[in-house]
Amino acid sequence: MEPTVRFRVLTDHEVKKLTLNSGIPSTVDELVAAIKEQFAITTEISLQYKDEEFDNFFTLTTTKELKDKDTLKVVYVPLNITLTFSHNTELALSQGNEIYLRDGTLLTSPSVKADILERLAEAMFCYTAYPNDAQRSAVAQALIETHPCLKEPGSFNGIYGWQQSLKYKCGNYRTKRKAMGSPELLINSMKYKMGDDRKPAKYIKKPKRAEVNYLPQHLSGETDSSLENVRLGLVEASKKRDVKSINDMMARTYSWRRMEVVVQSPDVAKFKERWPALFEPFQINEEFRRCAAVPLESVFMSQLDKYTPKLLDLFSVKGGAVGQRIKNLLMELIQDPSTSVVKKRDVTLRCLIEYMGESGQELISDYYGKTESSVHEDLKMRNMQIYVCREPDAVGVIIEGIPVLTDLGNLARACCLLLGMTYALNLQYPPQLCKTFEVFQRLFVGLDTLHPKPSYRFMTLKNKTSELVGQMPASHS
Known part of the structure; x- marks a missing residue:
C-alpha cells in the first residue's frame, strides 16, 4: 500500500493542504485531476513545483520529482483560440501569400473576404459582443500580418478597409445573434427598456x-x-x-x-x-475570474508589490497640500524602514488615493476601540466604504450600508475584493473615487481598456511609473 502524502498547494491568494491517501500519482495528469477535484477547480490548469536547491518554481513534467510535503503551485492556462477559415478560403490564402511574396500582387476575392469577415465576427463575439475601434484594429492588424496578401490597396496602413468592414459585419452578426436569443443583446432591445x-x-x-x-x-x-x-x-x-x-x-x-x-x-x-x-472572499475571486478571466487577488497583490517602490518614489516628491498629506502618511514607513509588506501596501494605497486627487476618507474609515457591530451601525448610510478597526482589529467592506465582507485582515485585501465586488454586482465606481478605482483596474489587475479612454491622471501616473522602471538599475542574477 502506498504511503499517504501531503502537499502544500498555492492557488491564487490561498495556501491549501492536499492529502492523497493513495500516494503520489504516477502521472502529472492524475495529480492535476486530483487537485481540480479536491479544490473544485473547473478551468484548465498546469502545475509547478518548488525546487529546494534553486528556491524557485519550475514546471512539473513528472511526478517522480515529488516527495511528501512538497509545495505545488496551480497555474491557470489561458484560452488559446486558433481561427481557421473554410477549406476553399484557406487554399486561396495560401496561394495568395505565395504570389504576394513573389511579386507583391494582392488577393482581391469577394467570396474570400466574405468568409473571412463572417469567421472573424463570430470569433470576436466569443470575447465581446461590442468590440471597440481598438479591438477591431488589432484583429485587422493580426489578419494582414498572418496573411499579407490581404493588405488593402491604397490604404495608409493596409487595414483601414478591414476595420470598417468588421464594424458593419459585427453589427450584422449581433442582429443575427439577437434573433437567436442571445441575452447580452436582447437586454438592449426596445421591448426590454x-x-x-x-x-x-x-x-x-x-x-x-x-x-x-x-x-x-x-x-x-x-x-x-x-x-x-x-x-x-x-x-x-x-x-x-x-x-x-x-x-x-x-x-x-x-x-x-x-x-x-x-x-x-x-x-x-x-x-x-x-x-x-x-459574499465571501473565495467566491468573489471565482466570480471575478468568470467575469473577467483574471485571478483577482493574486494579480492585484503581485502588481501592487511590483509598483510599490516606484509609487513611493513618486509620492515622496509630491508638493503642495497633497504632498503634505502624503508625507504624513509616509511617516510610518520612514520611522520603520523594515516594516512588513502588509503595512507597505496599506500606506501605498492610502497615499495613492491622495495622489490621484481624491480623499482617503471617502473610501476608508478608521476606528479605534469600537466594536465591529457599532462600526456597522455607524456606516449604515454609506454607499461604499472600507472600515479598518484597531483594538479590536477588524477590516471589512460596506456597500449600500450593508456589511458585505468581513474578517479581511488588511486594507489591501479589502481594496482588492471591493474591486471584485463592483464586477460581481455590476456596480459603477463611486464618482468621488473613480480615479483610484481606475488604478486598481488598469494598473493592478491589468484590465487596461482603451474604451472608455483612460483619464489624464491615470496616464500621467502610468507614464511616470514607466519612466522610473527605465531609470532603475538592472539586477544581476
Whole structure:
C-alpha cells in the first residue's frame, strides 16, 4: 500500500493542504485531476513545483520529482483560440501569400473576404459582443500580418478597409445573434427598456471594464426555472457550509446571477439574501475570474508589490497640500524602514488615493476601540466604504450600508475584493473615487481598456511609473 502524502498547494491568494491517501500519482495528469477535484477547480490548469536547491518554481513534467510535503503551485492556462477559415478560403490564402511574396500582387476575392469577415465576427463575439475601434484594429492588424496578401490597396496602413468592414459585419452578426436569443443583446432591445429609456442608443448595457463574460447564455440544457431551483439548493448548501456543493452550484448558476445583476440591478441587501454564498472572499475571486478571466487577488497583490517602490518614489516628491498629506502618511514607513509588506501596501494605497486627487476618507474609515457591530451601525448610510478597526482589529467592506465582507485582515485585501465586488454586482465606481478605482483596474489587475479612454491622471501616473522602471538599475542574477 502506498504511503499517504501531503502537499502544500498555492492557488491564487490561498495556501491549501492536499492529502492523497493513495500516494503520489504516477502521472502529472492524475495529480492535476486530483487537485481540480479536491479544490473544485473547473478551468484548465498546469502545475509547478518548488525546487529546494534553486528556491524557485519550475514546471512539473513528472511526478517522480515529488516527495511528501512538497509545495505545488496551480497555474491557470489561458484560452488559446486558433481561427481557421473554410477549406476553399484557406487554399486561396495560401496561394495568395505565395504570389504576394513573389511579386507583391494582392488577393482581391469577394467570396474570400466574405468568409473571412463572417469567421472573424463570430470569433470576436466569443470575447465581446461590442468590440471597440481598438479591438477591431488589432484583429485587422493580426489578419494582414498572418496573411499579407490581404493588405488593402491604397490604404495608409493596409487595414483601414478591414476595420470598417468588421464594424458593419459585427453589427450584422449581433442582429443575427439577437434573433437567436442571445441575452447580452436582447437586454438592449426596445421591448426590454422602460418609458423614456425606450430609445435605441440609450442606456446600452454592455461590457465597459473588460468583462469577457458580461451576460452569458445559460449552459446547455439549463433554463431560468432549472437554475432558480439550483439557486434555492445553493441557499441550503450555504447554511450547511457544504463547500464542494457551493462551488459547483456557483459555477453552474453564473449566467442566472449575471442576468439578475445586469437586468434588474437589485439592491445589495436583496441580492445578498438571494445569493449568500457569493459574499465571501473565495467566491468573489471565482466570480471575478468568470467575469473577467483574471485571478483577482493574486494579480492585484503581485502588481501592487511590483509598483510599490516606484509609487513611493513618486509620492515622496509630491508638493503642495497633497504632498503634505502624503508625507504624513509616509511617516510610518520612514520611522520603520523594515516594516512588513502588509503595512507597505496599506500606506501605498492610502497615499495613492491622495495622489490621484481624491480623499482617503471617502473610501476608508478608521476606528479605534469600537466594536465591529457599532462600526456597522455607524456606516449604515454609506454607499461604499472600507472600515479598518484597531483594538479590536477588524477590516471589512460596506456597500449600500450593508456589511458585505468581513474578517479581511488588511486594507489591501479589502481594496482588492471591493474591486471584485463592483464586477460581481455590476456596480459603477463611486464618482468621488473613480480615479483610484481606475488604478486598481488598469494598473493592478491589468484590465487596461482603451474604451472608455483612460483619464489624464491615470496616464500621467502610468507614464511616470514607466519612466522610473527605465531609470532603475538592472539586477544581476
